[in-house]
Amino acid sequence: MNSNIFVIIISSAIFYGTPLFYAALGGILTERSGVLNLGVEGTMLIGGVSGAWACLHIGGSAWFTVTMSILVGALAGGLVSTLLAFLCITLKTNQTVAGLAITIFAGAVGLSSYFANIWKVAKTPVPRPIRTMDVFGLADTPVLGPILFRQTSLTYVSWLLAIVATVYLFRTRVGLQLRAVGESPQTADAMGISVIRYRYIHTILGGALAGIGGVFYSLAIVPTWVDGMTKGAGWIAIALVIFGFWRPSLTLLGAYLFGALQSLSSTLKARGVDISGDILDALPFIMTIVVLVLVSSRFAHRRLGAPAALGVPYEREER
Amino acid sequence: MRSPIRLERRLEQPKWLNWAVPLISLVVALVLGAIVLWLTGKNPIDVYQRIFERGFAGKKAFSGALEMATPLAFTGLCAAVAFRMGLINIGGEGQFYVGAIGAAWVGIAIGSAPTGITIALMCLAGMVFGSIYAAIVGLLRAKFNTNEIITSLMMNYLAGILLNYLIFNSTSYWRNPDSPQFPKSKDIAARADWNTYKIFGVEMPIAFLISMLAGVALWFLYKRTRFGFEVSVIADSPKAARYAGIRTSSTIVIVLALSGALAGLGGAADVGNFRGLLDAKGLQMAGYGYTGIVVAALARRNPITTIFVAIFIGGLTKAGYSLQGPDFPSGLVGTLQGLILFTAVAGEILIKYRLRTNVSRAAAVAA
Numbered sequence: 001m002n003s004n005i006f007v008i009i010i011s012s013a014i015f016y017g018t019p020l021f022y023a024a025l026g027g028i029l030t031e032r033s034g035v036l037n038l039g040v041e042g043t044m045l046i047g048g049v050s051g052a053w054a055c056l057h058i059g060g061s062a063w064f065t066v067t068m069s070i071l072v073g074a075l076a077g078g079l080v081s082t083l084l085a086f087l088c089i090t091l092k093t094n095q096t097v098a099g100l101a102i103t104i105f106a107g108a109v110g111l112s113s114y115f116a117n118i119w120k121v122a123k124t125p126v127p128r129p130i131r132t133m134d135v136f137g138l139a140d141t142p143v144l145g146p147i148l149f150r151q152t153s154l155t156y157v158s159w160l161l162a163i164v165a166t167v168y169l170f171r172t173r174v175g176l177q178l179r180a181v182g183e184s185p186q187t188a189d190a191m192g193i194s195v196i197r198y199r200y201i202h203t204i205l206g207g208a209l210a211g212i213g214g215v216f217y218s219l220a221i222v223p224t225w226v227d228g229m230t231k232g233a234g235w236i237a238i239a240l241v242i243f244g245f246w247r248p249s250l251t252l253l254g255a256y257l258f259g260a261l262q263s264l265s266s267t268l269k270a271r272g273v274d275i276s277g278d279i280l281d282a283l284p285f286i287m288t289i290v291v292l293v294l295v296s297s298r299f300a301h302r303r304l305g306a307p308a309a310l311g312v313p314y315e316r317e318e319r
Numbered sequence: 320m321r322s323p324i325r326l327e328r329r330l331e332q333p334k335w336l337n338w339a340v341p342l343i344s345l346v347v348a349l350v351l352g353a354i355v356l357w358l359t360g361k362n363p364i365d366v367y368q369r370i371f372e373r374g375f376a377g378k379k380a381f382s383g384a385l386e387m388a389t390p391l392a393f394t395g396l397c398a399a400v401a402f403r404m405g406l407i408n409i410g411g412e413g414q415f416y417v418g419a420i421g422a423a424w425v426g427i428a429i430g431s432a433p434t435g436i437t438i439a440l441m442c443l444a445g446m447v448f449g450s451i452y453a454a455i456v457g458l459l460r461a462k463f464n465t466n467e468i469i470t471s472l473m474m475n476y477l478a479g480i481l482l483n484y485l486i487f488n489s490t491s492y493w494r495n496p497d498s499p500q501f502p503k504s505k506d507i508a509a510r511a512d513w514n515t516y517k518i519f520g521v522e523m524p525i526a527f528l529i530s531m532l533a534g535v536a537l538w539f540l541y542k543r544t545r546f547g548f549e550v551s552v553i554a555d556s557p558k559a560a561r562y563a564g565i566r567t568s569s570t571i572v573i574v575l576a577l578s579g580a581l582a583g584l585g586g587a588a589d590v591g592n593f594r595g596l597l598d599a600k601g602l603q604m605a606g607y608g609y610t611g612i613v614v615a616a617l618a619r620r621n622p623i624t625t626i627f628v629a630i631f632i633g634g635l636t637k638a639g640y641s642l643q644g645p646d647f648p649s650g651l652v653g654t655l656q657g658l659i660l661f662t663a664v665a666g667e668i669l670i671k672y673r674l675r676t677n678v679s680r681a682a683a684v685a686a
Contacts, residue, residue: 087664091326091665091668092672094664094667096407096468097407097616097660097664098661100407100409100660101657101660101664104609104613104653104657105654105657105658106657107609107653108606109649109652110650110653110656110657111653111654111657112650113650113653114359114649114650114654116650117649118360227649227650232473235472235473238469239469277488278481281480282477285473285476285480286477288469289459289465289474292465292466292469293459296465
């Protein structure tokens with residue numbers, strides 16, 4: 001029953017979708033404050049390489065090492081996006097170019113690869129990977145077992161985060177103020193909300209979540225650092241934010257859909273299904289384009305909840 | 320909370336800033352790079368000296384810089400042409416691959432033809448393939464308002480998968496049937512046509528001359544023609560362009576097609592002038608398209624400056640390749656390029672704004 005192909009596809013969709021969700025959730029928080037972060041790919045890679053470094057150097061129990069690695073990855077991601085925040089919020093540079101600069105600087109042939117070289121983490125399997133757990137001993141339950149009870153700790157945390165983020169955005173005062181900053185910074189400023197502070201905090205938080213997404217690649221999916229191992233996941237996450245209409249719940253579903261597409265090629269190959277791997281590899285990228293086309297008409301964009309001030313630097317009226 | 324520094328919009332932008340700021344950006348990037356090197360336990364002066372020796376000093380090094388500059392000049396022009404209209408085409412990478420595929424197809428098909436014809440036909444094929452591939456992005460943007468950044472990037476991955484398919488995972492027209500063990504493409508028989516000239520002992524590939532011509536032609540197009548004027552109006556104010564009756568949608572498609580044609584031309588040069596075959600793996604390792612964005616940003620979108628910046632970044636990249644080893648890790652040059660892009664972006668601010676400290680303002684008010 002549990003080796004049924006659909007059960008495997010769904011459970012691996014959740015596994016592969018988890019890092020996409022972390023990065024996309026970070027994107028939601030950042031974009032809700034009105035900052036567009038196109039540096040997600042680079043941020044994930046820096047998070048991933050830092051997490052792998054931490055895993056190789058921090059001793060102690062498996063649980064402790066993995067937790068520290070995740071935190072180090074989050075910290076590294078947060079640091080990288082502090083740079084983005086400085087460029088976009090304080091210096092008011094063009095946000096698309098600044099994000100692109102982050103990805104080129106930190107990306108596959110940039111700083112993440114440099115760190116991997118000098119820290120010697122490349123091609124060394126991490127000693128304590130993030131493994132799937134057996135929750136309540138229910139992992140072998142037919143159908144639901146592999147899907148719900150045999151996932152990684154980070155997956156369960158991400159479900160919690162999806163709920164927390166939804167409540168935060170739509171049910172708390174701070175969340176309301178955050179959305180005000182993204183919709184109309186002038187109004188928010190007039191209400192006495194610090195636009196700068198909200199944007200900085202949520203950009204850094206978003207980067208930290210992207211960093212965790214990167215750690216999932218180097219500690220769970222492969223579990224070895226490989227240069228450029230996210231292979232475009234950061235960009236797919238950016239599209240997922242739009243696909244999920246800037247809402248955590250829908251984004252979670254979207255992440256699993258793309259997780260399914262990403263894992264399909266290895267799942268089917270393992271099953272001996274004769275289908276061109278290239279076409280399957282191309283699917284996530286084609287789907288991203290299709291999804292973007294579907295939701296990107298100006299009308300749809302506004303109706304679906306794009307923050308009105310997204311990508312626009314905030315300037316107080318000049319005197 | 321008041322920050323000590325304020326940005327104040329410049330009412331007029333002095334001309335000298337246009338060249339001074341990129342130079343300062345470059346110096347700041349090298350200083351930041353030195354800090355990264357120093358923090359990670361390398362001697363920055365030593366590293367920079369070796370980059371300079373391998374990348375620029377002497378005829379041999381400079382020939383290498385020009386060779387590496389050629390693809391970067393094309394991808395730099397590709398990015399610059401789109402930037403000029405406010406479009407961000409980061410699909411230069413994929414358009415470069417597709418152009419290479421088209422040029423290799425023609426190159427393999429014609430075998431040997433009279434001198435000149437091979438080059439012309441291969442260049443044409445590269446341009447056509449690259450421009451069609453980029454025009455898809457343009458059409459989606461013009462018709463559905465789809466963000467060109469993400470679509471063009473996704474198409475880079477798709478082009479990479481197509482390359483792998485053609486060379487590694489199929490028996491396509493491009494694949495060499497004589498080499499089943501080590502998959503590679505067929506050779507371009509007429510590659511001798513693609514000359515390299517020796518000028519004062521420096522080897523100048525013909526493709527580099529073509530890129531210089533392209534740079535001048537683009538400068539003319541943007542500065543001296545009606546089309547160029549319309550593009551700059553759209554870039555400055557899409558609303559004004561609409562009121563003036565400029566067809567924004569078709570201009571978007573044309574500009575992206577032009578941008579893709581330049582990257583495709585670079586792909587043709589890669590196949591014809593340098594590798595002599597369609598090198599699926601080598602193309603994807605090089606990342607010319609992404610580096611082209613750095614070139615265009617540092618050149619501040621000026622097509623002629625782009626050529627010079629390409630030589631500089633080309634020398635840097637070439638040095639990075641030839642020095643790669645245990646005490647010169649890969650990723651170093653990419654990091655430096657990223658830093659240059661950062662400072663170039665931040666430098667734009669100094670052209671638009673003036674830095675004012677609140678202290679001096681308080682003094683001014685007091686006086």
